[in-house]
Amino acid sequence: MDPNIEIIKTSGEKVKFSIEKLRTSLSHSGADNELVNQIINKVRDELYQGISTKEIYNRAFALLKKKKTYFASKYKLKKAIYELGPTGFPFEKFVATIFTYSGYRAEVGKILQGHCVTHEIDVVAYKNEETTIVECKFHNEEGRNCNVKIPLYIASRFKDVKQYWDSKPHKSNLNEGWVVTNTRFTEDAIQYGKCIGLKLLSWDYPKEDGLKNKIDRLGLYPITVSTLLTNREKQFLLSRDVVLCRDLIGDAFYLDHLGISEVRKEKILNEIKPLCDS
Known part of the structure; x- marks a missing residue:
């Protein structure tokens, strides 16, 4: 195999093909090392300059499915999240379920009063006399990331709701705002989230505790x-x-x-x- 093979990501960006990335994604499916190596060898033999990540994925997926549908199901998790569209509402329910299985009581599509205006919040989660509001940003097209405008917008909504919340007696504290997306956050979105104290959850962020990790860990x-x-x-x-x-x-x-x-x-x-x- 040519070590300089370039592949085209969904975003259109060209990157060098990484066997280790393919190995990691195949290993997450539950396939053993022997099967992973078999698939890597077959895929590697079919690579060419400019092949798309979609083509590589489809080939690996077909080989896994041929061996065991369970492996193929786990391998296609990322694509399966995109298939929750097109409206995004199933994704909101999906996110609410993740919070539920993490020990919260969660509600979807709740109207909360802010200091200036009312807000329809995607998910409101309650735990230990603390209330968390969660906004879900769903994309049904790969290659689209959440830039800094999203956490900026959500932070302003959270501030408005919190100002009203703190002015009235409540049984719980409104202490956290979250943004959850099925894609990825840009670096400046992550930097802003950290700076302002907004929790961000994406496919692979935070590292080792992103959406994929939570789904695997909770079996959701x-x-x-x-x-x-x-x-x-x-x-x-x-x-x-x-x-x-x-x-x-x-x-x-x-x-x-x-x-x-x-x-x-x-x-x-x-x-x-x-x-x-x-």
Whole structure:
């Protein structure tokens, strides 16, 4: 393989191909070293100058799926988050669930009064007499990052709500504002968040505790990771507030509404059950 092979990211940026990055993403799927090496060797043989990251992903995904759908489901997690669109509301519910499984009581789409105006907050979370407000920034297109304008805007909303909150008696303190995105934050967005005291959560930030880490740790995989459900079936389930794989396992009768056969139903459930147990 030419060591100077350049690949094109979704953003259009050209970077050198990294075997280690591919190895890491494949290892996160649960595949063992032997399978990871097999796939790396096959993908490496098919590389050419200017190949897109999407093409590399599709090839690795197909090879994983051929071996075991469970591996493929975990591997496609990032893409599955994008599939929660196009409205972004399933993503808000998804974020609320992450807070719930982290020990909070969470509500979606709550109206809070500010000092100047009212605000519709994506997620309001409560824990130990502390209240946290969370704004979700969802993109259904890869390559779009959250720049500094987003935390600037959210910080001003938080300040307005907090000013009113602190002027009235409440059972809890309003102590934190969060911005959660399914993409990435730019460096200046991260710098501003740190400076102002705004919590930021993205696909890979904070390091070792980003969205991906939390999903893996809590076993909160969205139904869109399934390689066996069609896009139409996924959208039907999302419209019925079935966002997580564990939701579907608990309410498998939704698959009956879709007219899915017992044989296929069993395959779908067998694919997603290991994700919830991980």
